[in-house]
Amino acid sequence: MADQELDERKIKILHAIIRNYLETGEPVGSRTISKYTDLNLSSATIRNEMADLEEMGYILQPHTSAGRIPSDKGYRLYVDTMMEEKDREIEELKELMIEREEKVDRMLKSVAKVLATNTNYATMVSAPAIRTNKIKFIQLSRMNEGQILAVVVVEGNVIKNNVIDSDGSIDDETLLKLNLLLNTNLCGKALEEISLAMITAMKQQAGIHSEMVGNVIDAIADSIKSEEDLQIYTSGTNNIFKYPELADSRKASDLINTFEEKQMLTELVNDTLAGEEGSGIQVYIGDETPVQSMKDCSVVTATYELGEGMRGTIGIIGPKRMDYEKVVGTLKSITHRLDELYKKK
Amino acid sequence: MADQELDERKIKILHAIIRNYLETGEPVGSRTISKYTDLNLSSATIRNEMADLEEMGYILQPHTSAGRIPSDKGYRLYVDTMMEEKDREIEELKELMIEREEKVDRMLKSVAKVLATNTNYATMVSAPAIRTNKIKFIQLSRMNEGQILAVVVVEGNVIKNNVIDSDGSIDDETLLKLNLLLNTNLCGKALEEISLAMITAMKQQAGIHSEMVGNVIDAIADSIKSEEDLQIYTSGTNNIFKYPELADSRKASDLINTFEEKQMLTELVNDTLAGEEGSGIQVYIGDETPVQSMKDCSVVTATYELGEGMRGTIGIIGPKRMDYEKVVGTLKSITHRLDELYKKK
DNA sequence: TATTAGCACTCCGAACGGATGAGTGCTAAC
DNA sequence: GTTAGCACTCATCCGTTCGGAGTGCTAATA
Numbered sequence: 001m002a003d004q005e006l007d008e009r010k011i012k013i014l015h016a017i018i019r020n021y022l023e024t025g026e027p028v029g030s031r032t033i034s035k036y037t038d039l040n041l042s043s044a045t046i047r048n049e050m051a052d053l054e055e056m057g058y059i060l061q062p063h064t065s066a067g068r069i070p071s072d073k074g075y076r077l078y079v080d081t082m083m084e085e086k087d088r089e090i091e092e093l094k095e096l097m098i099e100r101e102e103k104v105d106r107m108l109k110s111v112a113k114v115l116a117t118n119t120n121y122a123t124m125v126s127a128p129a130i131r132t133n134k135i136k137f138i139q140l141s142r143m144n145e146g147q148i149l150a151v152v153v154v155e156g157n158v159i160k161n162n163v164i165d166s167d168g169s170i171d172d173e174t175l176l177k178l179n180l181l182l183n184t185n186l187c188g189k190a191l192e193e194i195s196l197a198m199i200t201a202m203k204q205q206a207g208i209h210s211e212m213v214g215n216v217i218d219a220i221a222d223s224i225k226s227e228e229d230l231q232i233y234t235s236g237t238n239n240i241f242k243y244p245e246l247a248d249s250r251k252a253s254d255l256i257n258t259f260e261e262k263q264m265l266t267e268l269v270n271d272t273l274a275g276e277e278g279s280g281i282q283v284y285i286g287d288e289t290p291v292q293s294m295k296d297c298s299v300v301t302a303t304y305e306l307g308e309g310m311r312g313t314i315g316i317i318g319p320k321r322m323d324y325e326k327v328v329g330t331l332k333s334i335t336h337r338l339d340e341l342y343k344k345k
Numbered sequence: 346m347a348d349q350e351l352d353e354r355k356i357k358i359l360h361a362i363i364r365n366y367l368e369t370g371e372p373v374g375s376r377t378i379s380k381y382t383d384l385n386l387s388s389a390t391i392r393n394e395m396a397d398l399e400e401m402g403y404i405l406q407p408h409t410s411a412g413r414i415p416s417d418k419g420y421r422l423y424v425d426t427m428m429e430e431k432d433r434e435i436e437e438l439k440e441l442m443i444e445r446e447e448k449v450d451r452m453l454k455s456v457a458k459v460l461a462t463n464t465n466y467a468t469m470v471s472a473p474a475i476r477t478n479k480i481k482f483i484q485l486s487r488m489n490e491g492q493i494l495a496v497v498v499v500e501g502n503v504i505k506n507n508v509i510d511s512d513g514s515i516d517d518e519t520l521l522k523l524n525l526l527l528n529t530n531l532c533g534k535a536l537e538e539i540s541l542a543m544i545t546a547m548k549q550q551a552g553i554h555s556e557m558v559g560n561v562i563d564a565i566a567d568s569i570k571s572e573e574d575l576q577i578y579t580s581g582t583n584n585i586f587k588y589p590e591l592a593d594s595r596k597a598s599d600l601i602n603t604f605e606e607k608q609m610l611t612e613l614v615n616d617t618l619a620g621e622e623g624s625g626i627q628v629y630i631g632d633e634t635p636v637q638s639m640k641d642c643s644v645v646t647a648t649y650e651l652g653e654g655m656r657g658t659i660g661i662i663g664p665k666r667m668d669y670e671k672v673v674g675t676l677k678s679i680t681h682r683l684d685e686l687y688k689k690k
Numbered sequence: 691t692a693t694t695a696g697c698a699c700t701c702c703g704a705a706c707g708g709a710t711g712a713g714t715g716c717t718a719a720c
Numbered sequence: 721g722t723t724a725g726c727a728c729t730c731a732t733c734c735g736t737t738c739g740g741a742g743t744g745c746t747a748a749t750a
Contacts, residue, residue, distance in 0.1 A: 029742050042694050047743065065700045065742050102508055136488060143482040143498060151496055151506070153488060159506045161496070163447055237605050241598035253586040256601060260582055374713050387723050392714065410713050410729045694749070699742105706737075713729085720723075 006056070011082070012039060013049050014058055018070045018078045022321050025244075027067030072286045075298070075320060079283050085329045098334065100341040104128070104156035104306065109233045111314070111334065116236025119330060121318035122259065126269045127231040128310035130154060131192040138182045140175055140216065148175075150219045154191065156310055162219040166212065174209055181205055182216065191220070230269060232262040243319040246296060254293040255317075267291055269313045272301040280304075281331055286320055298322050302331040306342040351401070356427070357382060358394050359403055363415045363423045367666050372412030417631040420643070420665060424628050430674045443679065445686045449473070449501035449651065454578045456659065456679065461581025464675060466663035467604065471614045472576040473655035475499060476537040483527045485520055485561065493520075495564045499536065501655055507564040511557065519554055526550055527561065536565070575614060577607040588664040591641060599638040600662075612636055614658045617646040626676055631665055643667050647676040651687040 006014075016037045020028045030046040050068055053059050058074040061067075070078065098114060101107040105127055112125040133154040143149045148164045170178075185202050186194065199217055203210035237259045240246045246255065258264045267290040272282055280303040284290070289299050294317060301315045314334065316327050351359075361382045365373045375391040395413055398404050403419040406412075415423065443459060446452040450472055457470040478499040488494045493509045515523075530547050531539065544562055548555035582604045585591045591600065603609045612635040617627055625648040629635070634644050639662060646660040659679065661672050 027742090031742080043742090044694055044696090044744095045692085048693090051744080061743090063701065064744095066702080067742065137486075137494065139484070139486045139494070139496075141482075141484045141486075141496075149482065149484065149496070149498060149504075151484075151486075151494070153494060157508055159494075159496075161504045161506070163502055235605070238598045238601040241594050241601075247594045249586050249592045252597070253583045256583040256586075260580070372713090376713080388713090389715095389723055389725090390721085393722090396715080406714090408730065409715095411731075412713065692750090694747100696747085697745090699744085701743100702739105702741090704738090704740105706735105708733105708735090710731105710733080712731090715726105715728085717726090718724090720721105 009039065010049055010053060012037060013046060014053055014070075014074060014077070015082050017050075017053075017059060017068055018074060018082075021069055022323060025321055027062055027069050029067035032067070070321075072288070072320070075285045079285070079324055083325055083328070085325055085332070098337055098341070102157055104310075105158060105231065105233075108312070109235075111338075112233045112235035115314070115316065115330070115334065116239060119316060119318075119323075119327060120236075120239050120242060121316050121322060121327070122234065122236045122239050122255075124232055124234045124259070124262075124265055124268075124313075124315045124317070126265070126313045126315075127158070127233070128156065128306065128312045129230055130158060130160075132190050133158065133310060134188055134190050134308070135186050138179070138186060138216075138220075140179050140182070142170075142172070142175060150216055152220050155308060156306060160220070162222060164215050164219050166215070170209065170212065178206065178209060178212060178216070181213070230266050232265050232269070234259045234262060234265075239318075243321075245319050245321075251293075251296055255297075258291060258293045264291060264293070265315070268299065268301065268315055272303060272313045272315070273311065279332065280335065281328055283324065283328070296320070298324075300324070300327045300331060302335050304335040304338045306338060354384065355394055355398060357384060358391060359398055359415075359419060359422070360427050362395075362398075362404060362413055363419060363427075366414055367668060370666060372407055372414050374412035377412070415666075417633070417665070420630045420669075421633075424630070424669055428670055428673070430670055430677070443682055443686070447502055448504075449655075450503060450576065450578075453657070454580075456683075457578045457580035460659070460661065460675070460679065461584060464661060464663075464668075464672060465581075465584050465587060466661050466667060466672070467579070467581045467584050467600075469577055469579045469604070469607075469610055469613075469658075469660045469662070471610070471658040471660075472503070472578070473501065473651065473657045474575055475503060475505075477535050478503065478655060479533055479535050479653070480531050483524065483531060483561075483565075485524050485527070487515075487517070487520060495561055497565050500653060501651060505565070507567060509560050509564050511560070515554065515557065523551065523554060523557060523561075526558070575611050577610050577614070579604045579607060579610075584663075590664050590666075596638075596641055600642075603636060603638045609636060609638070610660070613644065613646065613660055617648060617658045617660070618656065624677065625680065626673055628669065628673070641665070643669075645669070645672045645676060647680050649680040649683045651683060 013033060016033050017028050020032060020036060030043040030050060033046045034041055034043040050059065054061065054068065057071055058077065059068040060071045062069060098107070098111060108125045108127055112123045115123040133156060135152060135154050137153040139151045141149050143163070146165055148166045149161065150164055151159065151161045153159050181202060185198060194217070199213070203213050206213045237256060240252060240255055246252060271290045275282060282301045284299040284301070286298065287295055289295065289297065297317050298320045299315055299317050301313055303311055303313055305311045314331060316331065318327070358378060361378050362373050365377060365381060375388040375395060378391045379386055379388040395404065399406065399413065402416055403422060404413040405416045407414065443452070443456060453470045453472055457468045460468040478501060480497060480499055482498040484496045486494050488508070491510055493511045494506065495509055496504065496506045498504050526547060530543060539562070544558070548558050551558045582601060585597060585600055591597060616635045620627060627646045629644040629646070631643065632640055634640065634642065642662050643665045644660055644662050646658055648656055648658055650656045659676060661676065
């Protein structure tokens with residue numbers, strides 16, 4: 001009775017158990033199921049089946065004489081094969097005010113917020129990694145005697161800037177030339193594409209001011225790294241208190257910390273962007289997550305694209321018994337909307 | 346026996362009670378005090394005195410037959426008159442790496458972090474309100490056909506920027522003129538000083554491009570407001586879990602939320618900047634705080650100044666039984682250090 | 691052979707009831 | 721005014737009890 005396959009009936013029962021548990025958050029017993037499902041079986045029969053399901057690892061008992069709750073393996077199966085998405089979410093979300101904005105970062109912030117209030121889970125949104133963005137415009141200008149302001153605009157109108165101390169005095173004319181040089185050479189290039197060869201070439205062209213070119217490149221590189229490269233916005237952190245299994249002081253503290261030190265979330269972002277396939281939506285259940293402090297959570301991530309290869313990640317973090325259908329639906333619809341908003345142009 | 350003044354002895358006893366409670370976090374009984382203090386009194390005498398102190402409102406009993414804990418009024422008295430500051434903290438802090446940085450915001454972030462790890466409380470640091478900062482430099486430049494990039498640098502090298510859609514095409518020469526116009530008129534002025542009169546005057550000078558001037562001013566105003574004007578950095582939020590009286594799920598959730606929605610902290614900032622006097626350090630105990638969600642906390646704030654009138658606020662949020670001496674000392678030393686760092690130049 | 695009814699059993703959680711001990715308030719003596 | 725002494729209160733701990741939910745197993749049933 002142990003190593004058999006999951007037959008039709010077992011699947012139905014497992015499905016019922018999970019659905020019920022997602023709703024109530026309480027261990028579910030055989031009697032409940034025997035009424036809940038359409039297949040008319042007595043609780044005794046259900047019990048036998050449940051014993052099998054437990055042996056196979058799909059469900060588990062918090063303690064003897066308690067009902068069953070889904071195991072990670074159970075959730076996994078559910079998410080992989082038994083889930084029906086709620087497409088109606090898409091319509092609802094259309095109403096949510098996600099509007100295109102001149103500056104992407106501002107919009108992404110609002111995405112995080114909207115998602116958090118809408119789902120009742122914690123959310124994170126990573127801005128497209130800047131180093132893959134293309135440079136739109138570079139501008140050097142003199143602020144005062146000793147200081148030069150370097151401004152770099154990349155796609156999405158993300159603007160980086162840095163103040164450079166220029167010891168040697170540079171006259172306005174050379175500044176103009178440098179601007180021209182930098183723009184013609186670097187515009188349209190992604191930041192990570194800038195090669196050493198290009199830099200030396202530019203230095204050569206700059207002649208006596210080659211030093212300045214180096215400084216500017218350094219400043220650019222610096223201003224990119226400065227913000228830890230990957231900008232991440234979070235929202236709804238305090239939603240975790242809505243789920244007793246996460247509100248435990250120790251776990252909560254760890255989670256809060258993770259959200260504050262956004263850097264820890266980069267692993268999640270990287271993993272999502274790397275392991276992408278199909279719909280671009282990924283579900284991490286419990287231990288599957290790359291972030292240590294989320295071992296008792298489930299995380300659903302999606303990749304979005306704002307045209308021209310600017311890709312970022314959206315993540316929703318909640319308890320394992322999160323409403324996967326709703327979350328996946330919501331993420332699908334929101335990435336779709338982002339796609340639409342930024343495709344036109 | 347009720348409406349008498351606090352005599353010497355009562356003060357000593359109250360002092361002892363508070364000190365003891367700050368250390369242990371447990372209600373303190375008469376026996377403890379009778380041994381703790383130098384005035385050799387039996388527990389019975391202490392009990393009588395304690396009854397008086399309670400009647401006067403300086404201490405209270407969590408329940409009959411428990412020891413006493415300080416009331417808000419008790420803490421207040423302690424902070425106002427009985428506290429001896431630990432000046433040695435100053436030396437310790439010197440070791441902490443607070444270094445001047447080109448961009449203030451980055452440094453303030455690190456201040457928040459250093460304070461949080463050093464004190465084990467939650468911290469917030471507000472950046473100087475931008476609108477009181479003076480403009481150092483303005484630069485308009487053409488990004489492409491239809492778009493102009495406006496960059497404004499204010500004191501502290503805080504850099505704001507905005508993209509302006511320019512319908513009418515402006516040639517390079519007028520752009521130069523506009524730059525000159527803006528810089529000569531606005532540099533050295535604080536953002537809030539810009540008056541309508543100045544704007545109209547500039548528009549007149551700009552001639553046919555008066556519209557552009559308006560746009561730029563709008564853009565500047567916008568980019569200031571955009572970031573909710575007041576930038577606030579927080580750190581160590583999860584420290585609140587170290588204090589059981591705050592770790593309670595409901596309170597914790599509220600607090601976390603306050604730190605996430607930094608906007609709520611502006612009241613604290615405003616109150617601090619307004620009610621400033623003497624040392625510039627303020628202590629809010631329990632209900633005294635202007636922020637609703639911190640009713641069960643104490644908050645200590647300080648005003649710092651980065652030369653030339655750029656003033657901001659540092660706040661430390663912890664349980665009522667926080668180590669006021671250490672916190673006040675730390676804040677004093679750190680504001681002092683900031684002052685030093687930014688005075689030289 | 692699969693399903694079901696029935697029953698003994700397990701375990702959690704809430705409720706109860708002493709002990710224990712810390713701490714108080716009060717009184718009477720010093 | 722101070723103190724010793726005592727009765728009293730109350731939180732906390734711990735063992736017990738008890739009911740309920742749910743299980744596993746067995747034997748009867750279709």
